[in-house]
Each structure stands twice: as structure tokens, then as C-alpha cells.
Amino acid sequence: xxxxxxxxxxxxxxxxxxxxxxxxxxxxxxxxxxxxxxxxxxxxxxxxxxxxxxxxxxxxxxxxxxxxxxxxxxxxxxxxxxxxxxxxxxxxxxxxxxxxxxxxxxxxxxxxxxxxxxxxxxxxxxxxxxxxxxxxxxxxxxxxxxxxxxxxxxxxxxxxxxxxxxxxxxxxxxxxxxxxxxxxxxxxxxxxxxxxxxxxxx
Numbered sequence: 066x067x068x069x070x071x072x073x074x075x076x077x078x079x080x081x082x083x084x085x086x087x088x089x090x091x092x093x094x095x096x097x098x099x100x101x102x103x104x105x106x107x108x109x110x111x112x113x114x115x116x117x118x119x120x121x122x123x124x125x126x127x128x129x130x131x132x133x134x135x136x137x138x139x140x141x142x143x144x145x146x147x148x149x150x151x152x153x154x155x156x157x158x159x160x161x162x163x164x165x166x167x168x169x170x171x172x173x174x175x176x177x178x179x180x181x182x183x184x185x186x187x188x189x190x191x192x193x194x195x196x197x198x199x200x201x202x203x204x205x206x207x208x209x210x211x212x213x214x215x216x217x218x219x220x221x222x223x224x225x226x227x228x229x230x231x232x233x234x235x236x237x238x239x240x241x242x243x244x245x246x247x248x249x250x251x252x253x254x255x256x257x258x259x260x261x262x263x264x265x266x267x
Contacts, residue, residue: 086124089114091176093135098179102132102188129190136181136191138198142174146202154209158223158259159251165227166247169235182228182236199224209262222261230254 092113096105107128111118125131145164152160169175185192203224210216230250233242245253260266 085116085120089116089121089124090134093131094176094180097132097135098176098183102184107131132184132188132191136177136184136194138177139173142168143202147206150206150208154263157262159255161223161227161258162251162255165231166250169231178231179235182232219261219266222266223258226254226258226261
């Protein structure tokens with residue numbers, strides 16, 4: 066009879082490792098989003114992911130490495146952000162806000178954005194990542210304005226409005242902003258975004 070090989074005690078095949086790593090990252094997003102940098106521990110993430118803490122260190126090396134993995138915006142979200150800037154100019158304000166609302170409702174994107182905003186104020190690497198995302202994706206692809214400075218001012222004001230709203234609504238959960246319906250939020254905020262798109266701002 067042929068003997069079966071003994072199971073290894075090291076992490077399993079590549080696909081299994083990928084599943085475990087993704088599970089750890091998902092748990093880390095939720096922990097960082099809820100508790101921030103200081104309040105999140107490797108043990109808490111491991112417990113939420115139902116793995117041994119040693120496995121978290123094995124895959125990510127440190128709490129900083131785990132935070133870096135947990136706050137990488139999904140590529141599909143970056144592509145959606147780039148796509149929304151191609152919306153016809155007269156509909157752009159509503160389109161930007163609609164995408165933001167959908168992003169925060171997404172099971173993967175929402176916790177990632179939440180973790181980024183929750184930790185950026187206290188963790189330099191995440192703050193730099195947020196700066197790159199804002200400058201490269203939320204501002205860098207826009208074609209607004211009469212010249213480069215006007216483009217940056219307009220897209221920067223749009224980014225500041227949407228990020229500020231996200232902080233109030235999703236991170237700090239300040240009422241009545243937190244419980245506004247999506248339609249109420251669009252009706253209240255989209256016209257102001259549209260003013261930044263093509264209206265008088267100075």
C-alpha cells in the first residue's frame with residue numbers, strides 16, 4: 066500500500082494561503098476602521114480572522130505591514146473613480162457623490178476607506194497613502210477648469226467636500242448627517258459639488 070505524505074505544519078498551498086491572507090486583511094480592515102491604529106492589536110485581528118497570531122506575523126511581518134495591506138484601495142475602486150470623472154460635466158456633481166455613497170456601502174471598499182480615514186491622522190504611512198489617493202485619483206484625473214491651478218482648486222474642493230462628508234457620516238457618525246438617506250444627501254450636496262465643477266468659486 067502506498068503511504069500518503071505527511072501533512073506539513075507550514076502554511077498550505079498557494080490558494081489556501083491566499084484565502085487565509087485575504088481573510089486576515091478583511092478582519093484587519095474592520096478592526097482598524099473600528100478602533101484605529103492604537104486600538105487595534107494583532108491578537109484582535111487574528112481572533113476576528115480565526116487564525117493564530119503567528120500566522121498574521123508570518124504573512125504581514127508587523128502591525129505596520131498589516132495596516133499597509135488593509136488600507137490598499139481596491140483596484141476596481143480606483144478604476145471607478147477614474148471613470149466617474151468622464152461623466153458629462155453637467156452631471157458630474159451628482160455622479161461623484163453617487164459613487165462615494167456606493168463606495169462606502171461596498172463590503173470591501175467601505176471598510177478600506179474607513180480604515181484609511183480612521184488611521185491617517187495618527188499613522189504617517191497611511192496619511193501619505195491618503196495624500197497619494199486624493200492627489201492621484203480624486204484630483205489628478207479631473208479635466209476641470211480654465212488652467213492647471215483652476216483644475217486643482219476645483220477638484221480639490223470636490224475632494225474636500227466628499228471626504229468631509231464621509232468623516233461626518235461614516236467615521237464620526239454625527240447626526241443628522243449619519244442617518245440622511247442617500248437621496249437626501251445627493252439633494253443637499255450635489256449642487257455644491259456642481260458649483261465646484263463649473264460655477265463661480267472666487
